[in-house]
Amino acid sequence: MTDSAVFRLLDVPPELLVHIFSSLPNEALHACQQTCRFLANFINSSVELQYRMALNTAGYADNQESTMPFVDRIAALRTKEAAFGEFKFSWRRHIPVTFAATGLYELSAGIYFLGESSRQALRYIKLPSEPDTYDAPPVDWERIALRSRNNTVIIDFGLAIQEHDLIVFATFTPTPGQQLPTTTSPNTEGLVKLEFLSMLTHQAHPEASGPIEVETSRWGLPNIILEIVGDHLVFVVRYGRAVVDPPPDNVYVYKWRTRNLIKHITAAPHTYFGAVFLTPEVVVLPNTTAASLELWRITSAESQPALTLHLPSILPHARLRIFAARGEPNPSLHQMRMDPRLPFSASVESSIIFFHLDFLHEAFLLFVHRRTLLALLAAHPHPPADGLRYAMWGPDVCRWLDAVGMHTEWITMSAGQRCVVCPRLGPASFFLLDFNPHSVPSPVTRHLPPTDDAFPTRVPDEAVWAEAVGSRLPCVIGASKQYYVAYDGACLDEERIIAFRRISPGAQVAAIEVFYFG
Incomplete structure (x- = not known):
């Protein structure tokens, strides 16, 4: 860089330079620092640029709703990362479940949901961000109910709180003259419908044109997956309880505001068990029958996945029964309603899908x-018709965990690049998996190479797999120093680990315990 160029750069207002440089990735900023002393000093002395570089390294995105000074944001980021990295929570809080719950649950935007046993309402709490002191605000279970009662019950529900203030109930209403399904008489005929409510008002959502009547079931309550991002809603319907002559699986893609069906995917019974938005227009569907990941462009007219990624080959005697998925946070098409209390949030682009x-x-x-799956999609605009074998795409970018002995029934275990794992038998530690490539092991964590047997991240090939299972995605695994009496599962958000207790095995949740990290 010439002297004249430096002088011209000096004439640019510092605020404008910060604005320009703040859009650059860390690699470009590091390169700029190497060009001359002026840029090195400027970048090193800018609190905002140092904050944005720290955000990129940690895998977070700035919350523009926050008014916190940048110097305090950097301190908050370092405190949070140290707390999770060293497994040092600030406080712990016990919250009893004061109602008869059912198996419905979800965690989003710092709000934890449980279904009522009547299946006609949900209860929810705003998870605490303060310890349980005498002046701390109480944590009360609030209630949001179906607007149409009668015999209608909630099958499950989906959330888009931060993007749309939206909660969607998938409901089942028996055909007139029939009763609700029971364990002895499960095959009741009825209507499967989607109902749209505002989380803020608990009334019909003002942007939705009305409920969607999806299909008539002759097999009672279906198993469903419901995801909403941007203008689109993906609704997966399968009938896991239908043993004799089961119907095909259906994946419906709607424009939720207008109720327009823009895509309909059908498959053999018991094929689909999950769905995750990778972008507002790309969805990954785990295929249980084919043991593969299907990447679909939901706005295209194509009747086949844009890319199919196969798992390692499965032995003939093995049968994949469940193939669920989760990726938190979801992408968004519209401006997210962020909590101004939080200076930053997990980056969608850096997040892990499990x-x-x-x-x-x-x-x-x-x-x-998530970025790996999208990079594979971009790299294969014309993929082989039968997809990519696991050896062609997976060993270097995947990490496997042998989860026998772990609570895996809770799908809300991940947030950003972290995942919490809770052993079934106790007393035991919580395990916290960190997939940030920049994470550095602390005294309570270790960076596990693929051959480390201290934690079961190597998959025994002889169990169900017909080929070697490569598992080389870098991972730092931490364990709580303290052993805890066995919990019945745990979930994770960007501030907390939430652990569950049941009264007895198989019973519903009786209490939750919040471990706050910041």
Whole structure:
């Protein structure tokens, strides 16, 4: 860089330079620092640029709703990362479940939901951000109910609180003259419908044109997956309880405001068990039958996935029963309503997607970065018709966890690039998996190479797999120093680990315990 160029750069107002440089990735900023002393000093002395570089390294995105000074944001980021990295929570809070709950649950935007046993309402709490002191605000279970009662029950629900203030109930209403399904008479005929409510008002959502009547069921309550991002809603319907002559699986893609069906995917019974938005227009569907990941462009007219990624080959005697998925946070098309209290949030682009695979006697968790799946999609505009074998795409970008002995029934285990794992038998530690490539092991964590047997991240090939299972995605695994009496599961958000207790095995949640990290 010439002297004249430096002088011209000096004439630019510092605020404008910061604005320009703040849009650059860390690699470009590091390169700028190497060009001359002026840029090195300027970048090193800018609190805002140092904050944005720290955000990029940690895998977070800035919250523009926050008014916190940048110097305090950097301090908050370092405190949070140190707390999670060293497994040092600030405080712990016990919250009883004061109602009869059912198996419905969800965690989003710092709000934890449980279904009522009547299946006609949900209860929810705003998870605490303060310890339980005498002047701390109380944590009360609030209630949001179906607007149409009668015999209608909630099958499950989906959330888009930060993007749309939206909660969507998937409901089942028996055909007139029939009763609700029971364990002895499960095959009641009825209508499967989607109902749209505002989380703020608990009334009909003002942007939705009305409920959507999806299909008539002759097999009672279906198993469903419901995801909303941007203008689109993905609704997966399968009938896991239908043994004799089961219907095909259906994946419906709607424009939720207008109720327009823009895509309809059908598959053999018991094929789909999950769905995750990778972008507002790309969805990954785990295929249980083919043991593969299907990447679909939901706005295209194509009747086939844009890319199919196969898992390692499965032995003939093994049957994949469950293939669920989770990726938190979801992408968005519109401005998100962020909590101004939080200076930053997990980056969608850096987040991990995890898959829960359940066989008859084996269980596994599979982790892959969202950006990796999108890069594979971009790199294969014309992929082979039969997809990519695992050896062609997976070993270097995936991490497997042998999950036998772990609680895997809770799908809300991940947030950003972290995932919490809770052993079934206790007393035991919580395990916290960190997939940030920049994470550095602390005294309570270790960076596990693929051959480390201290933690079961190597998958035994002889169990269900017909080929070697490569598992080389870097991962730092931390464990709580303290052993805890066995919990019945745990979930994770960007500030907390939330652990569950049941009164007895198989019973519903009786209490939750919040471990706050910041």
